[in-house]
Amino acid sequence: MLSSPIDEIKSRLDIVEVIQSYIKLQKAGANYRAVCPFHSEKKPSFFVSPARQIWHCFGCQKGGDVFGFVKEIEGVEFGDALRTLAQKAGVELRKQDPKIQSERRRLYEICELACRFFEKQLEASQAGKEARKYLLGRGISEESIKKWRLGYSPDSWQGLSDFLVGKGFKREEIERAGLSLKSEKGGTHYDRFRGRIIFPILDLSSQVIGFGGRVFKNLKRPDGGEEAKYINTPSTLLYDKSLVLYGLNKAGIEIRKKDAFILVEGYTDAIMAHQAGFNNVVAVSGTALTSFQLKVLKRYSENLLSCFDMDIAGNSATKRGIDLAQAAGFNIKVVKMPEGQDPADVIQKDPKHWESLFGKAQTIHDFYFGTTLSKFDKNTIEGKKAISKILLPIIKRIPDKIEQSIWVKTLAENLDTKEENVLEELKKTKVEDRAVEGEGPREETEYPPAKTRMDLLEERLAVLAIKNPQNLALIGEEDLKTFSPQICQCIHIFREKGVDFKAALPLEISDFVNRLFLRAEVEEISDEKEIEKEFKKCLKEAKILVVKNKLEKISREIKRAEESKDSKKIQELIQEFNYFSKHLCGTEVKIDYSGPRTDSETA
DSSP states (O other): OSSSSHHHHHHHHOOOHHHTTTTTEHHHHHHHEEEEEEEEOOSSEEEEEEEEEEETTTTOOOEEHHOOOOHHHHTOOOHHHHHHHHHHHOOOOOOOOTTOOOOOHHHHHHHHHHHHHHHHHHHHSHHHHHHHHHHHHTTTHHHHHHHHHOEHHHHHSSSSHHHHHTTTOHHHHHTTTTSEEETTTTOOOSSSOSSSEEEEEETSSOEEEEEEEESOOOOOOTTBBBBEEEEOOOOOOSSOOOOBBBBBHHHHHHHHTTOOEEEEHHHHHHHHHHTOOOOTTEEOTSOOOOOHHHHHHHHOOOOEEEOOOOOOOOOHHHHHHHHHHTTTOOOEEEEETTOOOOOHHHHOOOOOHHHHHHHHEEEEHHHHHHHHHEEEEHSSSHHHHHHHHHHHHHHHOOOOOHHHHHHHHHHHHHTTTTTHHHHHHHOOOOOOOOOTTTOOOOOOOOOOOOOOHHHHHHHHHHHHHHHHHHGGGGOOHHHHHHHHHHHHHHHHHHHHTTTTHHHHHHHHHHHHHHHHHHHHHHHHOOOOHHHHHHHHHHHHHHHHHHHHHHHHHHHHHHHHHTTTOOHHHHHHHHHHHHHHIIIIIIIOOEEEETTEEESSSSS
């Protein structure tokens, strides 16, 4: 019997199939390989072992099991990876007693039940049927309504709240989920979403975390004012609009396949685009594009096609988001919509016209220059100043110096001035911080610390020993004293149990040993004599490296003894130095009192 849902998921899923749903794998003997999705490379160094159910990149050194891959590729925590893989495996994650469930889990349940409530209202209520008719009139198909789980919130003050209370939730919990508000006067709760078409917002694990609502009929607020056309769930424990992209849970795989993503501004735009076969579309849902969202998107692709209505002369949220994307190194193209139309309008009228617009997409360079130069007269002083005021801050944010120089050259040519003058003004240009309020510092990709030469030699010896266990006899007990504890433990296990052992490994070295075996399996060298020859060479180099480090340490001690004029200590250290160099390395060394000096660089 499997001891946990994690074991059950691993038993049902094949790591190759899971990873293959994200990236293209090629057969390589008993294993599979690919270009690593986590760092730039041309030669594949990413390997997957179906036998060991692990993956590892020998370039960036990232690796792990199927959970580790989903965490890394989706940019999620373990809990989200667990839910994603449980869904793929058909494993039910048992619910805890509501009394001991975390608040986060309670909020997930509230959002899921609310989504089902809204779906039912769209299907069964009279007002919902009218809303459904409106959606169909906008070109959204029945299939899309179901796929995107669209719903309707009844025009009643406590319809949803009463339903959720009947399911065992408190009104305070419903408020914390962002689904109700508390009246300032009477202290009673009322529904946030009333008389609206509902667009559920899902996380990367396809769990409902929030909602967007479009007003369907003219509504009044409790104070008598008009309700906003669109409202969203406020920030909750589950939902933060600066972190979420609408539709990314559905678009992620297609973005990787096409190595590009299309950004639109609204829910309907994204739904209609997917319906037309453009499955690499995501929406920002009317918010500014944030650096966190860009960080997530960059895991999928660096090629961005913007379908925003962009006013580069202003300080709009759209422009701030594109500025962030440019500073983050994205390759940006702008797809211009026909005047007064958004993507949903274009797609509903003619999907082929929408597709043709991408063939006319402009690079961000051409778009910015074309738009700016069309607004001002570059032949007047005032026009030149206005053009510079708009474009210099944009150029300043470009991280790639070569690309930046191209923009500088273009600006100089259009203003009929020298590049040196543009560069001089560029130095004076100040750029405001585009970080969005509430965001933390931008994190860089974390890689394991660089390995020392000794680390590499030890691992190479272990890999060669796995390929030909007879080489283990060449390692003496004195050698083991100089190796790291991790490698020593591996060698002892190999000697006692053989390299084809089936017993469970100690937890602290299991990942390390599995990686060594994967490296041995993908290693091309197979001739026993060649393996032995390389093993001896690595072992000798490791011994020399140990002696060299020892001699360097003694040299520093001799220098300190010379500074303190301790002649007795100097003589002792010289004897020790000569012992190590002669008896362990086979190299004679001459030393004078200014410090040690070897006749051969081998020491």
